[in-house]
Amino acid sequence: MKTRVCCLHSAKDIRVETRDVAPPQAGEVRVALGAGGVCGSDLHYYQHGGFGVVRVREPIILGHEAAGFVAEIGAGVTGLKVGDMVALNPSTNCGKCEYCVQGLEMHCTDMIFNGSAMRMPHVQGFYRDQMTVDARQCVPVTGDVAVSEAACSEPLAVCMHAVSLAGDLKGKRVLVTGAGPIGVLCVALAKEAGAAEIVVTDLQKVPLDVASEMGATKVVNVIDDADTMQAYARGKGYFDVAFECTGVASALVSALGALRPRGVIVQVGMAGDTAVPLGILVAKEITHRGTFRFHSEFQDAVDAISTRRIDVRPMITAQMPVENAEEAFELAGDRTRAVKVHLVFNT
Structure with missing residues (x-):
């Protein structure tokens, strides 16, 4: 069986090609992909050929945010049937290393992550019409939601893990x-x-308009309105908790300045080496926590999307066919026009 794939050869060289699809073996499922989100890491691969020391060294099928429909089931698979909508978990931890044993699976020392160039050979991703995966990666979507919504399960899981590290947010x-x-x-x-x-x-x-739709009580364009953030930093700050989602030093400095003493900042955004104003961190006794990936939160994210307890629809800017992959990546990289762009398969 043949399938179209969206394959990156080097920076700005993305091609739609044809590959073979292996039939599902015992414990495996063939999935007909419906939608796949363009993530920031996918953009780094496309724009720069990698990020940090991670470089594309051979052609790689990108994509780790995806959902589709069960098309064929291998022997011994239970809990799934042909036609089921499923979100695909890109993380497969080993279950045996010291961190997996401790319940810290997101820190697995032998993690397999779809669409990643960290390993050699690279771990191929989800941007394709058909794919055979381990059945454990398929999480059923139970609600009356679109496949594009289900494809947002992975980034929602990332955020659920981040929020879990911030403590109780009620009234904060x-x-x-x-x-x-x-x-x-x-x-x-x-x-x-x-x-x-x-x-x-x-x-x-x-993106600020989308933030308002998704629950922000106030949005601040820091280019047009620097005074507001300066006001939040007066005294010893205003906020109890901050989620720093850029990895940009200036945003981190602003967030630390606006936090109250003993506030908590969860560092979600990740870039290269970033200067941290230790004086503020120490003097205000701020807790600065990193957050990385997810584990059990993937199921929680699928459940939240299935019931629309978390409605992801406002963040989906565009859905584009895989043959327009280059256009989709260019749009995804333009923050003046887009928040989340999806490639659409099997159309």
């Missing part, structure tokens, strides 16, 4: 720096958790 004043897909999902989760105020900062109008 929350700041979110950066209104990309991760930022606006943190907004929706903070609203669900009962935050009293949710203020979101960004440089662009389009």
Whole structure:
């Protein structure tokens, strides 16, 4: 059986090609993909050929945010039937290393992650019409939702893990720096958790508008309005919790300045080496926590999307056929026009 795939050969060289699809073996499922989101890491691969020390060294099928429909089931698979909508979990931990044994599966030392160039050979991703995967990666979507919504399960899981590290948000004043897909999902989760105020900062109008739709009580365009953030930093700050979703030093400095003493900042955005103002961190006794991937939260994310307890529809800017992959990546990289762009398969 043949399938179309969206394959990156090097920076800005993305091609739609044809590959073979292996029939499902015992414990496997063939999935007809419906939608796949363009993530920030996919953009880095496309725009720069990688990020940090991770480089594309051979052709790689990108994509780790995806959902589709069960097309064929291998021997011994239970809990799934042909036609079921499923979200695909891109993370397969080993279950045996010291961190898996401790219940810290997101820190698995032998993690397999679809659409990643960290390993050699690269781990191929989800941008294709058909794919055979381990049945354990298929999480049924039970609600009356679109496949594009289900494809947002992976980034929502990332944000659920981040929010779980922030403590109780009920009645808290929350700041979110950066209104990309991760930022606006943190907004929706903070609203669900009962935050009293949710203020979101960004440089662009389009993502800030989406943040408002997803639950922000106030949005601040820091290019047009620097005074507001300066006001939040007066005294010893205003916010109890911050989710820093950019990885940009200036945003981190602004968030630390706006936090109250003993506030918590969850660092969701990740870039290269970033200067941290330790004086503020120490003097205000701020807790600065990193967050990385997810584990059990993937099932939680699928459940939340299935019931629309978290409505991801406002963040989906465009759905484009895989043959327009280059156009889709260019749109996804333009924050003046887009938040989340999906490639659409099997059309």
